Amino acid sequence: MKVLILAQDEVLRLFSTRRGLISLFGFCLIWMGVLVYGIVPAARFLVGATESGLADVILPRIGIQALQLWPAPELAVYWFVSLSLLPALALLTSADQTASDRARGTLRYLVMRSSRLEIFFGRFLGQLFIMMSVVLATLVSVLIVIGLNSAEQLSQALLSVPAIIVNLIVVLSPFIALMAMVSVVAKSARQATIFAVILWILASVLLNFLTSTFPDVLMLQWSLPGSQIRDLYWLSEWDTLTLAPIPLIHTLVLLTVGAFIMKRRDL
Amino acid sequence: MRDDSAAPVIECQSLAKHYGGAKALDNIDLTLLPGEPIALIGPNGAGKTTLMSLLCGYIKPSAGSVKILGHAPGSTQLSGQLSALPQDALLDPRLNVGRQLIFFARLQGFSSAQAKVEVQRVLDKVGLRESMTTRPSELSHGMRKRIAIAQALIGSPRLVLLDEPTAGIDPPNAKMIRDLVREQSSSTTFMVSSHNLDELERLCGSVIYLEQGRLISYGSIDEDNGDLDSSVLTLRVGNDLPDNFITLSEQLPSVKSVSKTAQGDFLIHTHNDLQASIAVLQLLAENNWNYRQLSRGRSLEERLYGNS
Numbered sequence: 001m002k003v004l005i006l007a008q009d010e011v012l013r014l015f016s017t018r019r020g021l022i023s024l025f026g027f028c029l030i031w032m033g034v035l036v037y038g039i040v041p042a043a044r045f046l047v048g049a050t051e052s053g054l055a056d057v058i059l060p061r062i063g064i065q066a067l068q069l070w071p072a073p074e075l076a077v078y079w080f081v082s083l084s085l086l087p088a089l090a091l092l093t094s095a096d097q098t099a100s101d102r103a104r105g106t107l108r109y110l111v112m113r114s115s116r117l118e119i120f121f122g123r124f125l126g127q128l129f130i131m132m133s134v135v136l137a138t139l140v141s142v143l144i145v146i147g148l149n150s151a152e153q154l155s156q157a158l159l160s161v162p163a164i165i166v167n168l169i170v171v172l173s174p175f176i177a178l179m180a181m182v183s184v185v186a187k188s189a190r191q192a193t194i195f196a197v198i199l200w201i202l203a204s205v206l207l208n209f210l211t212s213t214f215p216d217v218l219m220l221q222w223s224l225p226g227s228q229i230r231d232l233y234w235l236s237e238w239d240t241l242t243l244a245p246i247p248l249i250h251t252l253v254l255l256t257v258g259a260f261i262m263k264r265r266d267l
Numbered sequence: 268m269r270d271d272s273a274a275p276v277i278e279c280q281s282l283a284k285h286y287g288g289a290k291a292l293d294n295i296d297l298t299l300l301p302g303e304p305i306a307l308i309g310p311n312g313a314g315k316t317t318l319m320s321l322l323c324g325y326i327k328p329s330a331g332s333v334k335i336l337g338h339a340p341g342s343t344q345l346s347g348q349l350s351a352l353p354q355d356a357l358l359d360p361r362l363n364v365g366r367q368l369i370f371f372a373r374l375q376g377f378s379s380a381q382a383k384v385e386v387q388r389v390l391d392k393v394g395l396r397e398s399m400t401t402r403p404s405e406l407s408h409g410m411r412k413r414i415a416i417a418q419a420l421i422g423s424p425r426l427v428l429l430d431e432p433t434a435g436i437d438p439p440n441a442k443m444i445r446d447l448v449r450e451q452s453s454s455t456t457f458m459v460s461s462h463n464l465d466e467l468e469r470l471c472g473s474v475i476y477l478e479q480g481r482l483i484s485y486g487s488i489d490e491d492n493g494d495l496d497s498s499v500l501t502l503r504v505g506n507d508l509p510d511n512f513i514t515l516s517e518q519l520p521s522v523k524s525v526s527k528t529a530q531g532d533f534l535i536h537t538h539n540d541l542q543a544s545i546a547v548l549q550l551l552a553e554n555n556w557n558y559r560q561l562s563r564g565r566s567l568e569e570r571l572y573g574n575s
Contacts, residue, residue: 002374009370017361105356108325109418112350113374115343267325 002114003122010097010126011133023093027134035141039081043073069236071156074149075164078142079236082135082168083229089134090175091196094127096189097180098262103187107267120262124180124255128169131176135168160237167240171232174225174250181258184265200224225250274337276301276426276456277322281331284317284480291317293480295331301425303472304448304457306488308464308571313477315460316354319430322458323351336425347375350419351428357411358403364390364414365399368421375422389417392447394440409436416444420451427451429459433466445470468567476571488567498540501569502533502547503560512556519546528569 014020049055050073070076098119101107110119139161147154178196186192203224211220221227228243235242275298282295292314299305307315320326321333324341338344358367365386372382390396393413403411412435419427429448433441448457448470461467467474468488476483513525516535521543523536537543540563551558 005370005373013362016366019361101359104359105353106359108323108351108353108356109358109371110374111324111341113346113371115341118343264327266327267320 002118006122007125039077042077046073072146072153074146075157087175090172094176094179095192097123097183099183099186099192116262127176131172163238170244174247177251177254181254184261278334283330285329290480295482301456306467306471306474307460309477314480347422348425350424352419354430360404389420393417427457464568498537500535504558
């Protein structure tokens with residue numbers, strides 16, 4: 001199936017280019033820093049704060065009470081950190097799904113062999129696989145830390161892994177779909193990122209205006225990709241999936257618009 | 268079972284492409300059958316690249332319709348059937364040539380192992396097998412062009428569109444590309460756009476002439492040469508011949524008149540082209556005058572742009 005061949009190529013492209021390898025290396029270094037100097041100390045603090053009762057006071061005030069509900073404190077902090085960091089990473093890494101290939105003319109070679117929609121969805125799927133690998137790799141690193149501290153906590157934490165993976169993929173999908181759509185009209189990864197930021201700001205301003213004008217229309221507050229993330233901090237494990245329809249609808253809408261433009265745009 | 272051997276490879280009906288108010292292509296009706304290579308010619312801005320882009324599905328027509336091998340451009344049924352050398356399209360400079368071409372072959376339905384063999388075959392055809400592991404950014408312009416031609420030959424395409432295939436290529440490699448087109452043209456129909464009319468005249472069996480987005484003429488090279496029946500010879504010379512060549516040759520019994528073209532060739536109107544050819548060659552030999560080529564009819568360049 002051509003979509004899968006295109007997706008596979010998108011993943012392999014990351015490992016075949018100097019830029020891709022440097023990005024991977026850079027991300028690994030940053031993640032090591034986040035893990036060692038962020039997640040591990042934060043988890044220790046969480047344990048201490050829970051034991052002293054401080055967590056019951058502080059966490060509800062900053063809206064992350066659910067951190068105490070996870071089977072291991074490292075997993076709780078990972079959930080918080082990944083929800084904050086990975087959407088930004090998804091935006092950056094998936095910015096060049098079709099932009100530079102169109103500007104260079106490489107897409108002209110591809111459309112002789114596969115349809116525009118196959119290319120569009122193949123590249124999206126490839127980026128989704130890349131982010132899935134990032135989620136798996138980061139999660140494994142956290143599980144190793146948990147395992148080094150307590151084998152009992154590790155076995156409990158493993159039960160939460162499927163919920164985290166499914167949820168993070170669902171959370172990240174609209175960000176990759178947004179970049180798939182923006183990449184169709186941009187000429188480079190940088191331009192795609194700038195377009196996405198401008199689009200985001202304009203949409204936020206418009207939504208703020210609309211929500212203040214029509215406060216009764218609750219649907220408006222869920223219109224932006226990622227708008228459900230702040231509510232996910234309150235949830236844990238499989239409860240997190242209760243908000244999954246929102247990012248899934250975002251993904252569907254963004255992919256439909258992107259595919260529509262891709263089909264009609266001159267190459 | 269349907270016999271596709273005589274079915275049109277390209278059908279355009281009232282095809283038009285407008286950019287704002289500018290008409291890049293205007294009301295093109297064209298039906299091309301499989302066979303000898305087809306030349307696509309015309310001055311800059313005539314609409315050659317626009318027509319190629321419409322045929323490949325890179326752009327959409329403003330009006331009219333196109334069918335390639337019976338399907339709409341961009342249709343998945345054309346995968347592996349239609350291929351092209353697009354103008355100014357580049358491979359990804361960061362990835363090596365072999366990897367990219369193998370990926371193309373896989374999209375055309377080859378397995379990974381078959382794709383590697385096929386890519387080696389097409390790179391062999393353009394004399395660049397050793398470039399499998401080279402990145403396009405490390406190759407010269409001419410080599411990149413040959414790689415781009417190689418990608419167009421992957422599989423067994425029935426129709427190949429080549430936009431300026433020899434532009435920027437050195438003479439030996441340009442000849443190699445012409446030989447390649449000739450060799451493949453028994454099984455593949457080529458449409459070749461170029462400004463090199465001599466090249467197209469030697470390579471192609473028919474010619475499409477566009478000007479200002481309009482189809483001016485289409486026909487076989489020989490049919491289009493209306494001077495064949497009236498027995499015109501074209502004498503191409505290396506160094507200019509003395510002034511009395513025209514006077515002396517017009518005295519030959521089989522020659523009606525002789526004129527000189529803007530390109531420096533001599534157009535010899537004859538009563539009988541065979542006798543006139545012999546007589547002209549004898550005249551050249553007697554006076555020890557050198558010549559390059561004596562051919563029947565007028566050159567493509569002279570027919571299209573000549574005023575004599």
